[in-house]
Amino acid sequence: MAAKKKIIIVGAGLCGSLLALRMAQRGFEVVLYEKRDDLRKGIEGAGRSINLALSARGLMALDRVGLRKTIDQICIPMKGRMIHPLGAEPFYSSYSGRESDYINSVSRTELNILLLKEADFHDHVTLKFDTRVTEVNLETATIKVQDKVTGENYEDSAAVVIGTDGAGSIVRKTMMSQTTKLLFNYSQNFLRHGYKELSILPEPEGGWKIEKHALHIWPRGHFMIIALPNLDGSFTLTMFHPYGSDIGFDALDTKAKVQSFFEEYFPTLLPHVPHYLEEYFENPVGTLGTIKCYPWQAYGKALVMGDASHAIVPFYGQGMNAAFEDVRVFDDLIEQYGADWKKVFENFQDSRAENAEAIADLAIDNFYEMRDKVDDEAFKRKRKLEMQLEQEYPDYYSKYSLVTFRPELPYAEAKKKGRQQDALLLDICNKEDYMDVPLSVIYAKLKSL
Ligand SMILES: Cc1cc2nc3c(=O)[nH]c(=O)nc-3n(C[C@H](O)[C@H](O)[C@H](O)COP(=O)(O)OP(=O)(O)OC[C@H]3O[C@@H](n4cnc5c(N)ncnc54)[C@H](O)[C@@H]3O)c2cc1C
Structure with missing residues (x-):
């Protein structure tokens, strides 16, 4: 040759x-x-x-x-996010209004x-x-x-x-x-956050302890945990967490501190992770940049x-x-x-x-969206609107969908169009009378961008 x-x-x-x-x-x-x-x-x-x-x-x-x-x-298909707010019931948010759109855990x-x-x-x-x-x-x-x-x-x-x-x-x-x-x-820009992996084990008799076809998020303002399902019934949890604050990775340095932190911020997760303290101290903190x-x-x-x-x-x-x-x-x-x-x-x-x-x-x-906004009211309204638009108008794609479900569209175009759409929708959703604006009017405005 x-x-x-x-x-x-x-x-x-x-x-x-x-x-x-x-x-x-x-x-x-x-x-x-x-x-x-x-x-x-x-x-x-x-x-x-x-x-x-x-x-x-x-x-x-x-x-x-x-x-x-x-x-x-x-692969395990994940059709949306399951959000676990602190002190409230979990709720589900689809990634797209189209049934055929999903991402996969692999x-x-x-x-x-x-x-x-x-x-x-x-x-x-x-x-x-x-x-x-x-x-x-x-x-x-x-x-x-x-x-x-x-x-x-x-x-x-x-x-x-x-x-x-x-x-x-x-x-x-x-x-x-x-x-x-x-x-x-x-x-090279590092985030002031690192990540650490923990896990949810499978049900003893087989099966998944929480919804299998979703990417789970426990958003807590400046930090969050996410979980993706595995074929064996387990979930991989990733803790995205800051350095430097009084509850940052460097401050959580004893079992007692980690336990009281999880009890305060992730009480609903605790029954699923009996071994979290061992994992917390065994698994390294990775950098993100x-x-x-x-x-x-x-x-x-x-x-x-x-x-x-x-x-x-x-x-x-x-x-x-x-x-x-x-x-x-x-x-x-x-x-x-x-x-x-x-x-x-x-x-x-x-x-x-x-x-x-x-x-x-x-x-x-x-x-910032996953960490701070997924359980914010205006953001939730915007997601709902995006779902309705995607269901009603097959040629409409939200910013997330442009990036994730339109592989033929270059990222740069997805970014430009997606950001314009986001600004317009958030503007509508932040107004008192947002419910009165007909979907067809919003769609027309989006098309004119
Ligand atoms: C916490 C976390 C979660 C992520 N989640 C996702 C996700 O959900 N979806 C997604 O699309 N992406 C995700 N990513 C990003 C994804 O992991 C990377 O983009 C992907 O691994 C890049 O692949 P790569 O082959 O370019 O580099 P790498 O996966 O880093 O592979 C590089 C390889 O080169 C080898 N190597 C390095 N130096 C040398 C050398 N001198 N000689 C010989 N071999 C060498 C390494 O051993 C390694 O095997 C995530 C990343 C992180 C950190």
């Missing part, structure tokens, strides 16, 4: 595994390097979060590799394993686990690696190197080290995609979906330009950077 056809991919996470599979399907020779052990050996907790929300953009990319139906077997590990297995099925894919990429030469597409098992160090080179090596990407860091040569822009950078490519030889080029906070459930969309768009460009890598890379970064920035901003918006 001509050298032009060899691709090195750094990082066999979700993005790298899907990319390897698609490139193999296209006949490229792929060598995929992963610093961790092979997930297929059954390692627990190798990913950063146990389950993820997979939605239309991710599914569209999985369809491209022929896995759409297989994926359904490992195990990160199972999804990653499925992609690795499919990629490995191709003769011209080589998977190298326990092998860390330690250096990258961007101009020659050469890498240095270290085999963790044998201790051996060696070099490899290809037509191109693609970094799908996550938020701490060595490929991106190498681009940064040539800031002036590449005119490399970079920003946004990384933006540009350019994403160097010399037509190296490229970053997925979290390596655009890590975002998880509040729209779009990080993996955006990474999968990267692979689909990249694949479209290969269809168009073949292995003219410079053209493919330049077009890729130009079409994706603006959209990655848009979903990064929307994800921050949603952090």
Whole structure:
């Protein structure tokens, strides 16, 4: 095979595994390097979060590799949010007024394993686990690696190197080290919140302790807990919580303090999490941040995609979906330009950077929405109105639906249109006489935006 056809991919996470599979399907020779052990050996907790929300953009990319139906077997559809306010009954809020719109809870590990297995099925894919990429030469597409098992160090080179090596990407860091040569822009913004995972165990006789087909939220102003269902009947809870306040992660440092905090703020959750104190002290606190950078490519030889080029906070459930969309768009460009890598890379970064920035901003918006607004009266009125509009007018999509259920619409357009719609609807819902405004009038106003 001509050298032009060899691709090195750094990082066999979700993005790298899907990319390897698609490139193999296209006949490229792929060598995929992963610093961790092979997930297929059954390692627990190798990913950063146990389950993820997979939605239309991710599914569209999985369809491209022929896995759409297989994926359904490992997904739990979630049709809406179940909100658990403090001191009031839980209530349900659909994601969309259309029955056909839902998101899916999927195990990160199972999804990653499925992609690795499919990629490995191709003769011209080589998977190298326990092998860390330690250096990258961007101009020659050469890498240095270290085999963790044998201790051996060696070099490899290809037509191109693609970094799908996550938020701490060595490929991106190498681009940064040539800031002036590449005119490399970079920003990293941490939230003053971290996250910690807890769990609800399955019912002893099997089944789910709380509603299975919903993403659960316990919003508490400056903090919240969410829960996504797993196939085995358990739920993964994620506690999004600040540092620095008198009830922040750093202040909750004894069992007594954590217990009194949960009793005060999450009393209805407590019966479902008898082991929460052990989990709280065993499980680490993860950081949450946004990384933006540009350019994403160097010399037509190296490229970053997925979290390596655009890590975002998880509040729209779009990080993996955006990474999968990267692979689909990249694949479209290969269809168009073949292995003219410079053209493919330049077009890729130009079409994706603006959209990655848009979903990064929307994800921050949603952090505040999920945390502070889901049980706010004007917000609840707006959601109700959005549902009515979606039921009555099939061509109307709320901001959430534009992002989540319209995979053909670029994120940047979803952001622009969604924010305009939100402003108009909130304006109506904040007025006393909002009930008197006919739906057809609101729809007409939305259409004129
Ligand atoms: C709490 C939380 C919840 C989330 N929930 C969702 C959700 O519901 N929906 C959603 O769409 N997204 C979600 N995300 C985002 C999602 O996890 C990421 O966007 C996604 O994992 C990005 O995939 P990736 O392959 O680009 O990077 P990663 O998953 O980070 O994979 C990078 C891989 O590269 C490997 N690697 C790194 N450096 C090297 C090296 N030097 N050599 C070799 N290998 C290397 C790593 O070991 C890893 O396997 C969530 C994120 C968090 C933190």
